[in-house]
Amino acid sequence: MTEHPEFNVLTATCPSRTSLARIANKWTAMVVSALGDGRLRFSDLRTTVDGISGKVLTDTLRELERDGLVSRHVFAEVPPRVEYELTPLGHTLHAPLRALGDWAEQHIEEVLTARETFDKRR
Amino acid sequence: MTEHPEFNVLTATCPSRTSLARIANKWTAMVVSALGDGRLRFSDLRTTVDGISGKVLTDTLRELERDGLVSRHVFAEVPPRVEYELTPLGHTLHAPLRALGDWAEQHIEEVLTARETFDKRR
DNA sequence: CTGCATCCCAGCCGATACTG
């Protein structure tokens, strides 16, 4: 019922691939995961997603907003306050992206071991 | 039980982030999805993942092999034949990555509409 | 505080040519 057989990410020219390129991205995964519990202002997002630069966070949020995954709320205050929140569409992506982060955390030891073995054989 | 609270991808220096960086990638998502149904040789993978260049496919497979997600099987034949297959660890990642591709296909119309709206307002 | 503008570097990625 929710199938769209006419779209296929494995086809180079399919527009869905441009969407995949945005969501299959480490910064997107971390930002969307961080927004899963509710609204966050820019500076809190910056500290939650440790190590992200201001430029990259801005760019990532702007693209997510463009794709309709994140909404932006500006408050007319001094100093300025801007909060970001997942849209309903963005929420449907939260679990899948969170799953990637969870996978990385849960299997990191196996991955590190595999890397050691691989590098030793070279 | 399978929890590893000591690892957190949101921490910049956590090694799990290096793993996330590899799996949260459009080429990884497509290659792992393509390998979900079983072994594929290099050339078949190249045509299945439409538009991928030989260099990028080689690089992606090499990194996936290094992280223990993909195994490589070489046949002593002429012409050469090399097949790639998901490891048990790689299989645990298949569903999560497939979910991203499915999401992109199922929601592309909403995303395209959002982009139009966003771009029109600029 | 937010975020734009700029500069600049590193890495991704594609195209091509060449080997076993």
Added chain:
DNA sequence: CAGTATCGGCTGGGATGCAG
């Protein structure tokens, strides 16, 4: 067929400075 090597363009991404 399955690579490797090389080159070059493009983009991601960090640092800094400035404006609202």
